[in-house]
Amino acid sequence: MFSSTLANNRGNSAASAQLVTPTRFVWPYGGRRVFLSGSFTRWTEHVPMSPLEGCPSVFQVICNLTPGYHQYKFYVDGEWRHDEHQPFVNGNGGVMNTILITLPDMVPTGFSPSNMDVDDFSQQMDSIPRMSAVDLEMSRHRISVLLSTRTAYELLPESGKVIALDVNLPVKQAFHILYEQGIPLAPLWDFGKGQFVGVLGPLDFILILKELGTHGSNLTEEELETHTIAAWKEGKAHISRQYDGTGRPYPRPLVQVGPYDNLKDVAMKILQNKVAAVPVIYSSLQDESYPQLLHLASLSGILKCICRYFRHSSSSLPILQQPICSIPLGTWVPRIGESSSKPLATLRPHASLGSALSLLVQAEVSAIPVVDDNDSLIDIYSRSDITALAKDKAYAQIHLDDMTVHQALQLGQDASPPYGMFNGQRCQMCLRSDSLGKVIERLANPGVRRLVIVEAGSKRVEGIISLSDVFKFLIGL
Numbered sequence: 001m002f003s004s005t006l007a008n009n010r011g012n013s014a015a016s017a018q019l020v021t022p023t024r025f026v027w028p029y030g031g032r033r034v035f036l037s038g039s040f041t042r043w044t045e046h047v048p049m050s051p052l053e054g055c056p057s058v059f060q061v062i063c064n065l066t067p068g069y070h071q072y073k074f075y076v077d078g079e080w081r082h083d084e085h086q087p088f089v090n091g092n093g094g095v096m097n098t099i100l101i102t103l104p105d106m107v108p109t110g111f112s113p114s115n116m117d118v119d120d121f122s123q124q125m126d127s128i129p130r131m132s133a134v135d136l137e138m139s140r141h142r143i144s145v146l147l148s149t150r151t152a153y154e155l156l157p158e159s160g161k162v163i164a165l166d167v168n169l170p171v172k173q174a175f176h177i178l179y180e181q182g183i184p185l186a187p188l189w190d191f192g193k194g195q196f197v198g199v200l201g202p203l204d205f206i207l208i209l210k211e212l213g214t215h216g217s218n219l220t221e222e223e224l225e226t227h228t229i230a231a232w233k234e235g236k237a238h239i240s241r242q243y244d245g246t247g248r249p250y251p252r253p254l255v256q257v258g259p260y261d262n263l264k265d266v267a268m269k270i271l272q273n274k275v276a277a278v279p280v281i282y283s284s285l286q287d288e289s290y291p292q293l294l295h296l297a298s299l300s301g302i303l304k305c306i307c308r309y310f311r312h313s314s315s316s317l318p319i320l321q322q323p324i325c326s327i328p329l330g331t332w333v334p335r336i337g338e339s340s341s342k343p344l345a346t347l348r349p350h351a352s353l354g355s356a357l358s359l360l361v362q363a364e365v366s367a368i369p370v371v372d373d374n375d376s377l378i379d380i381y382s383r384s385d386i387t388a389l390a391k392d393k394a395y396a397q398i399h400l401d402d403m404t405v406h407q408a409l410q411l412g413q414d415a416s417p418p419y420g421m422f423n424g425q426r427c428q429m430c431l432r433s434d435s436l437g438k439v440i441e442r443l444a445n446p447g448v449r450r451l452v453i454v455e456a457g458s459k460r461v462e463g464i465i466s467l468s469d470v471f472k473f474l475i476g477l
Contacts, residue, residue, distance in 0.1 A: 038072025202383035320437030330465035354400030
């Protein structure tokens with residue numbers, strides 16, 4: 001319907017058709033239904049705009065425009081809106097209309113050419129003045145006060161389950177349990193000591209798989225039938241140092257919190273120990289009963305408390321209004337001429353699973369974006385995805401250097417673990433122009449541990465923001 005109207009505007013001229021320019025229009029401010037209308041549709045046609053995959057608050061559409069001077073507006077949920085970040089003029093009746101000029105020699109006096117591509121929008125966002133040090137410290141102080149006065153007890157859900165594993169379970173059986181229950185990690189219980197002694201998680205499985213594939217390994221697939229978690233933990237020190245190059249001693253003491261520890265201390269323990277979650281354990285000195293495992297506290301749960309508390313008073317946190325491109329947050333792909341102290345790791349789909357696992361351990365990250373030859377986002381491979389290899393003993397039939405990341409992801413699609421997805425999507429994305437408040441709200445959802453920053457339309461990866469990145473910034477680490 002829109003294309004036929006545009007054809008009439010062009011007068012069906014072959015010469016004009018050659019000058020038609022595909023132009024991307026973007027509305028990055030949310031809504032349920034968004035349409036585009038303008039002088040190029042004679043203001044009679046409403047062109048529907050589609051939400052960007054992974055970024056439901058960003059709508060876009062590509063239209064073929066003839067050379068000239070155009071005005072347009074967005075029809076958002078029944079209301080006319082214009083983009084205040086783009087040049088605009090007063091239309092008929094004092095209505096604000098955004099302008100677009102497709103040829104430089106047709107620019108009216110007082111205006112400069114504007115292209116509604118996301119790159120230009122991002123450059124404008126980069127020019128936004130940085131927040132003052134006073135506003136930053138005020139926001140951090142208010143968050144600190146909140147976290148210091150709330151306890152881990154408030155993170156406990158009204159109902160749910162927490163799974164613990166006996167240290168005498170065979171390693172193979174333990175990972176089948178993690179896979180079947182759809183959980184990335186579980187606390188370890190030692191009946192002999194009568195206490196929780198550690199956590200079994202994806203890093204253990206990664207190191208075990210790499211050890212199985214090592215020539216001359218002392219651990220064979222058959223031994224996994226009887227090799228216990230306790231035996232694995234005892235022999236982990238040498239293997240861990242071999243693969244991650246750290247000198248951290250093993251076994252490390254269990255990182256845990258009590259139900260009445262304040263949320264700031266809980267967050268600090270998670271960040272300082274570089275763990276995904278910490279067990280909330282209740283122990284009573286008045287009786288000799290076993291300690292009780294109440295919950296697994298994570299940064300996601302703490303972030304949800306922050307969102308709930310400030311939802312109706314977001315103005316008291318000026319920092320939430322800032323676009324993420326204007327604050328030191330996350331890991332970004334360096335621009336030309338820039339240097340990056342922490343480069344953003346990415347994977348190609350044909351890379352070997354072995355190289356992906358090594359990168360996860362060495363880079364000390366929880367996930368790596370998978371991109372195509374144009375650096376556009378295809379998928380993401382995370383530490384928790386490794387648990388899918390427990391299905392049907394898949395790890396016993398593969399060689400890490402022979403299986404590609406793409407094949408491993410296909411294997412994991414059948415499993416679809418709940419901790420790796422939100423709203424049916426594995427890759428959660430955002431734009432560099434999104435506000436910190438919007439990013440925080442999305443990271444507070446269950447199963448979302450990081451957002452990949454992409455360019456609208458092309459989905460070219462520009463960076464990544466994790467839960468730990470957000471907390472380090474909010475707390476001031």
